[in-house]
Amino acid sequence: MSRVIARPFTGTPGAYQRTPRRKDFSIQPVGTTLLDRLAAAGVPRRGIGKVDDLFAGRNITSEHTATNADAYRMIERALDDMTAGFIFVNVIEFDQSWGHRNDVPGFHEGLKQLDAWIPRLESRTKGDDLILLTADHGNDPTTPSTDHSREAVPILALGPRVRPAALGERSTFADLGATVAEYFGVAPPLAAGTSFLSGVWA
16 A cells, blocks of 8 residues: 655644644555455445545545544444444554654553543444454654654454453464454455464354
8 A cells, every 4th residue: 555644734843733634645455455355245344534545445434533532432333333344443643643743641541541441342242243453553652753663563352252362473464354354254365464363262
């Protein structure tokens, strides 16, 4: 995937602030994506956050959010509305507002809010629901850099059928896509990933 990201800002030198009017200009994915496979299989897909921009809107539409709290409310609504399907979410503030801005107090408060919300998320799961939480890259707000500063990211699996298991250190982020593909019974778009579904599914 390739894209140009326009991030408008206001202010004066030394005191610039981003506005919420970010715009991504993406090219179409050059190969078959997991979203393409899910669409071909008739799996409903809903985006929350800027996930449609990552794929130039191909086989997913998304409602953008300004805050994590907005995303959490939309996730709850989607879980209440949908009987089956794939909900693809980007929770923006850990990355855009706190990680890239080296805002340690903001990141800390965001983690506390996420921890407090997870029980509400779990309470809405039922049956074969599977929730996977991860990050696409690490933005450590304590480093001098404002760029992506950590390669290792966490994975947390939740759901009524999920059993406690250590997933170890995965060799590639593509393992997540392979796991989602196996869950929905479609072929993974890449040969690189290895599903860990059997490791957590009771």
